[in-house]
Amino acid sequence: MTKxxxxxxxxxxxxxxxxxxxxxxxxxxxxxxxxxxxxVFFDFEASEFSEPTGTAIVTVGDDLELDIFNDEFLRDxxxxxxxxxxxxxxxxxxxxxxxxxYDENDQITYAFAINVMPDGNNEVVTTHTEVFEEALLExxxxxxxxxxxxxxxxxxxxxxxxxxxxxxxxxxxKATLFFLIDNE
Amino acid sequence: xxxxxxxxxxxxxxxxxxxKQLLYNFTDIPxxxxxxxxxxxNYKWHAGFPLLSHIHASAGASGVTVYDVFADxxxxxxxxxxxxxxxLDRNDYFTINQQLEIFSGGFAYGNSxxxxxxxxxxxxxxxxxxxxxxxxYAILAYEGNQNNIGRxxxxxxxxxxxxxxxxxxxxxxKKVNKKWTYGVRGKIYSSLxxxxxxxxxxxxxxxxxxxxxxxxxxxxxxxxxxxxYASLIDLDNDGQNDWNRxxxxxxxKRVLFGGNLGLGLDAGFTYHPKxxxxxxxxxxxxxxxxxxxxxxxxxxxxxxxxxxxxxxFPNNGSGQTADEYWQEITENFEDLFELDTITTNxxxxxxxxxxxSASYKYGKKVLxxxxxxxxxxxxxxxxxxxxxxxxxxxxxxxxxxxxxxxRLFNFLSGKxxxxxxxxxxxxxxxxxSSHIGNINFYIxxxxxxxxxxxxxxxYASVQLGFNYIFPMEKK
Numbered sequence: 001m002t003k004x005x006x007x008x009x010x011x012x013x014x015x016x017x018x019x020x021x022x023x024x025x026x027x028x029x030x031x032x033x034x035x036x037x038x039x040v041f042f043d044f045e046a047s048e049f050s051e052p053t054g055t056a057i058v059t060v061g062d063d064l065e066l067d068i069f070n071d072e073f074l075r076d077x078x079x080x081x082x083x084x085x086x087x088x089x090x091x092x093x094x095x096x097x098x099x100x101x102y103d104e105n106d107q108i109t110y111a112f113a114i115n116v117m118p119d120g121n122n123e124v125v126t127t128h129t130e131v132f133e134e135a136l137l138e139x140x141x142x143x144x145x146x147x148x149x150x151x152x153x154x155x156x157x158x159x160x161x162x163x164x165x166x167x168x169x170x171x172x173x174k175a176t177l178f179f180l181i182d183n184e
Numbered sequence: 185x186x187x188x189x190x191x192x193x194x195x196x197x198x199x200x201x202x203x204k205q206l207l208y209n210f211t212d213i214p215x216x217x218x219x220x221x222x223x224x225x226n227y228k229w230h231a232g233f234p235l236l237s238h239i240h241a242s243a244g245a246s247g248v249t250v251y252d253v254f255a256d257x258x259x260x261x262x263x264x265x266x267x268x269x270x271x272l273d274r275n276d277y278f279t280i281n282q283q284l285e286i287f288s289g290g291f292a293y294g295n296s297x298x299x300x301x302x303x304x305x306x307x308x309x310x311x312x313x314x315x316x317x318x319x320x321y322a323i324l325a326y327e328g329n330q331n332n333i334g335r336x337x338x339x340x341x342x343x344x345x346x347x348x349x350x351x352x353x354x355x356x357x358k359k360v361n362k363k364w365t366y367g368v369r370g371k372i373y374s375s376l377x378x379x380x381x382x383x384x385x386x387x388x389x390x391x392x393x394x395x396x397x398x399x400x401x402x403x404x405x406x407x408x409x410x411x412x413y414a415s416l417i418d419l420d421n422d423g424q425n426d427w428n429r430x431x432x433x434x435x436x437k438r439v440l441f442g443g444n445l446g447l448g449l450d451a452g453f454t455y456h457p458k459x460x461x462x463x464x465x466x467x468x469x470x471x472x473x474x475x476x477x478x479x480x481x482x483x484x485x486x487x488x489x490x491x492x493x494x495x496x497f498p499n500n501g502s503g504q505t506a507d508e509y510w511q512e513i514t515e516n517f518e519d520l521f522e523l524d525t526i527t528t529n530x531x532x533x534x535x536x537x538x539x540x541s542a543s544y545k546y547g548k549k550v551l552x553x554x555x556x557x558x559x560x561x562x563x564x565x566x567x568x569x570x571x572x573x574x575x576x577x578x579x580x581x582x583x584x585x586x587x588x589x590x591r592l593f594n595f596l597s598g599k600x601x602x603x604x605x606x607x608x609x610x611x612x613x614x615x616x617s618s619h620i621g622n623i624n625f626y627i628x629x630x631x632x633x634x635x636x637x638x639x640x641x642x643y644a645s646v647q648l649g650f651n652y653i654f655p656m657e658k659k
Contacts, residue, residue, distance in 0.1 A: 022256040029236030033328030040235050041396035060493035065510055086397075148495055173492070174397040176330065 032180040039083065039146060039173040040064070046091045046165035047153050054160040061149035066101075069141045080178035081132040081140060089116050090123045093166035094153040099130075102145040109139040121167050204240070205585040205601045206615035206628040207537050207647060209454075209464055212597050213617050213626050214290060214651050217304050219539055220466035221355040221367030222452035225302040226656060229291035229324050230624075233650040238285035238308065242630070242645030246606040247276035247317070251640040269326050274319040274341050275578060277606070282311040284651070286350075288441075292656075302357040304369075310351060310441070312535070314576060315344025329390045333398070339386040339406060343577055348377040348412075349473070350439045355450065363456045371448035373534070375473045376438045377412040379551030380532055382577040395636045396492040402520055406484040409530050411475035448534055460545045460563065469534040476529045485623040516520070536575045541585070543568025564591045570601075581606050595619050603630075607643035615647075624651040 049058050069081075089095060090170065095116040101109045114128040132140045150169075155161075208219045214230040215238045216223050232238065248268050255264065288306030292299035322335040329335075355369030386403045393399040416434060421427045448471020455463045493513060545563035566589040573580045583605030591597045596618045603611040608631070615628030626646040634641030 008507075015421070021251060021254040022254050023254050025254055025256075025261040028261045029265065031326055033324075033326060034330040035328040036330045036333075036390070036398065038393060038396040038398045038400065038490065041492045041494055043395065064493055065514070084397075172396045177328075179328070 025064045029181075029183055031179070033179050033181070035177045035179070037175050037177070039175050040170050041118060043170040045170060046161055046167040046169075047094075049091070049161050050163060050165075051152070051161045053067045054158040055154045057154065058152040059149060061147060064146045064148070065144065066146040069143050071074050074177075075141050077179045077181045078137065078141070078177055079133075079180040081137060082176040082178075083130040083132075083173065084176065085114055085128045085130075085171060085173045087116050087126045087128075088123050088170040089118055089126070090121050090165070091152075091161075091165070091169055092118045092120050092159070093155055093161075094118060095149045095169060096153070097171070098147075098149040100147040101140065101143040102147065103142045104144045106145075109143050110136065116169070127152070155163070157174075202558050203242075203574075203585075203603070203605065204645075204647065205570055205572060205583070205587070205603055206599055206613050206630070208570055208572075209462075209541055209543075210589070210597075210599055210615060210626075212618060212619070213624065213649075214288070214304065214653065215285070215626075215649060216305075217290070217302075217355060217357065217367070218308075218353075218369075218450075219468065220452035220454070220464055221304075221357055221369040221450050222365050222454050222466060223357070223367070223464070224359070224365050224454050225292065225357055227288075227292075228299075228654045228656050230289060230304075230651050230653045232285055232288035232306065233652070234287050235284065236650045237288050237306075237651040238283060238647065240281070240283040240645070240647040242281050242643070243279075244607045244643030244645075246274075246642060247272045247280045249640050249642055255373050266326070269322050272317045272319060272322075274317060274338075276317040276319075277576070277581075278313075278315055280311065280313040284309045288651075299358045302367075303354070304357070305352060305354040307352045307440075309349070311346075311348050313344075313346035313536070316341070316578065318342045318412045321409070329388075329400075333390050333392065335403070336387045336389040340384050341389065342384045342406065343382050345380040345382055345577065347375060347473075348435070349373050349375045349443070351448075352440070352460050353450075364453070365455075366453040367451070368451040371450070371469070371471060372441075373446035373448055373471065373473050374438060374441055375446065375475065375532075376412060376435045376443050376445040377416075378444070378473065378475060378532060379408065379410045379413065380530075381406070381408040383407060393491045395494070399489055399491045401487075401489045404484045404520065408482045409475070409479070409532075410481070411477065411479045411530075412438065413478070414480040415478045431543065444473055444475045444479075446532075447471050448533070451541075451574070453597075462543045462545065462566075462568070463541070465540040466538070468537040468539070470536050472533050474529065474531050479527055479529060481528060481530065483524045483526060484521065485524070488516050488520045490517075536541070538573045539570065541568055541570040543589075562591065565589065572605075598609045599628075605643075608641070611643065613645075619653065622652055622654055624653045625649070 051058050087097065097114045097116065098111065100111040103109045112130055114126065116126045117124055191227055204219055207213065207216055209223060210216050211224050214232070253264050253268055256289050285306055285308040290302055290304030291602040292302045296300040317343040319633045320341045324337050351371050351373055353369050353371040355367055357365060357367035359365045384406045386405045391399050391401070416431050419427055419434065421432045448469050450466065450468045452466025453464065457463065489528065493510070543566050545566045548563055568587055570585040570587060572583045585601045586604040587599055587601045589597065589599045596616065599615045601613045603613065605611070610632060610633055613628065613633050614632060615626065617624065617626040628646070630645040631641045631643055
């Protein structure tokens with residue numbers, strides 16, 4: 001009797017099971033987080049660009065190490081990247097921001113420019129979105145250095161800039177990273 | 185990314201709890217003394233069959249089942265996953281508990297006519313893993329920060345611990361009189377492996393910035409304490425099989441006093457306010473393990489706010505060159521995410537457990553000869569309520585069970601429980617204990633309603649074992 005009961009119990013235990021499930025599905029896992037990060041910013045007054053003739057091109061520039069796109073995780077899982085720039089200008093001059101990307105051999109991988117118009121000393125907001133996808137994204141992934149060059153062009157009216165000139169040029173920027181993390 | 189999905193699978197597949205509502209106060213079975221050293225003993229001596237006297241495994245996940253994630257129902261896996269990621273609470277948890285008795289035994293002593301004390305002892309191995317669902321980490325990984333500007337991700341959501349240990353114990357049960365029995369059990373723990381990450385805090389938040397679009401604030405205070413782990417990783421490794429063999433050999437060495445040692449105490453009682461009423465209570469594993477050998481703690485600590493890079497042209501007056509400025513930012517980030525490895529001793533408390541019950545016995549066996557009940561016979565039925573609580577790093581977890589115990593035949597008794605806890609509100613369990621000759625065999629399983637498809641259950645447990653029990657002489 002006991003044996004029978006125990007046997008029944010064991011049978012139930014053995015044949016209890018895990019049904020209608022498919023663990024292979026885990027292979028289909030796809031995560032698609034979107035991460036945003038601040039990038040470069042600056043805010044310069046007109047006086048910083050003092051230029052007594054009113055006819056010169058003033059160029060300033062800076063270099064940034066930017067090897068994050070080389071990271072293995074990003075190389076494998078980043079599917080799209082956008083750089084968004086917002087430049088607010090109240091200096092009565094034309095500007096151009098050049099963004100130049102270099103690989104580890106100091107070869108230019110990609111470059112783009114943002115032209116900024118003035119409206120006297122009124123604030124003019126210029127925005128620019130640069131999208132990196134597919135081939136362009138691959139170029140970004142081989143980037144290790146970013147150079148930012150800001151050029152100020154001569155005044156149409158020939159007015160020089162000095163310590164008392166008014167206006168600012170401001171830049172804010174961010175990167176939006178679109179990931180696709182899957183099993184491949 | 186394969187690793188990611190396997191780790192995920194592991195997390196979802198296993199989760200065990202420690203409640204042994206079926207075994208508690210099932211006094212026909214000597215292992216009930218491990219849950220309450222003050223349980224009543226009605227045999228002269230016992231010996232467990234080595235390695236077979238108590239096998240216990242249980243798994244549970246609050247708030248999610250294997251079926252929720254892996255159901256073969258045509259719904260896209262990622263849709264099911266999303267539901268789980270968002271529906272689980274930060275206090276939802278996963279637990280695994282497994283025990284294997286290596287040897288055990290006991291004998292009555294004291295007054296030679298009617299021994300009033302029972303000494304029981306043994307050695308068992310236990311695996312206990314418990315972790316909370318790291319909700320904010322999951323959501324951050326799942327959707328990123330773009331849609332969460334202003335939301336502070338709580339890094340304290342990471343909270344878990346796991347241990348593999350052996351427990352050598354000796355307990356004494358003392359029957360004071362017909363009403364009172366009490367007992368205590370001392371334990372020496374030998375920890376084979378331990379990891380613990382329960383005191384994490386900090387946050388990550390992206391807010392609207394002033395100079396740039398965003399401020400990213402990192403505030404990290406995270407720590408993972410381990411013992412017994414570093415030396416395993418350092419084992420010579422001639423392939424995975426070789427490593428496995430060496431690791432098992434190394435772990436086996438730690439079973440008897442070879443690991444990090446600790447002390448613990450169990451105590452309990454049984455009280456009959458009236459003949460048919462029983463009240464019991466016990467507390468288990470009030471104890472700690474002091475980790476001194478092979479300890480390694482990994483810590484991440486620091487604060488940093490990043491709002492982007494401010495190029496230095498033409499001149500910002502700081503006197504820094506662009507390169508110096510950039511170096512400073514990268515160093516700040518490196519400092520922030522640098523994992524410090526520290527080898528300080530630490531104390532780990534065990535998770536204490538409390539059991540209690542109140543029950544009523546009734547119905548004596550009707551004798552055929554006289555169609556009456558035997559006055560000195562045992563009652564055949566018992567009904568009651570049991571309470572179980574276990575201390576965990578955030579808050580105790582509770583469960584309540586109603587039970588019915590019945591002596592079915594002289595050689596067979598059974599217990600049915602209905603349990604409500606954090607895992608489910610419909611947990612029915614059955615336990616049977618047979619005594620054939622002096623051999624006792626018991627088997628118990630939980631969550632029978634879900635037994636046809638365990639994938640749909642939040643919790644399941646099974647316990648079984650063989651003992652040799654020598655009964656009291658009938659007076």
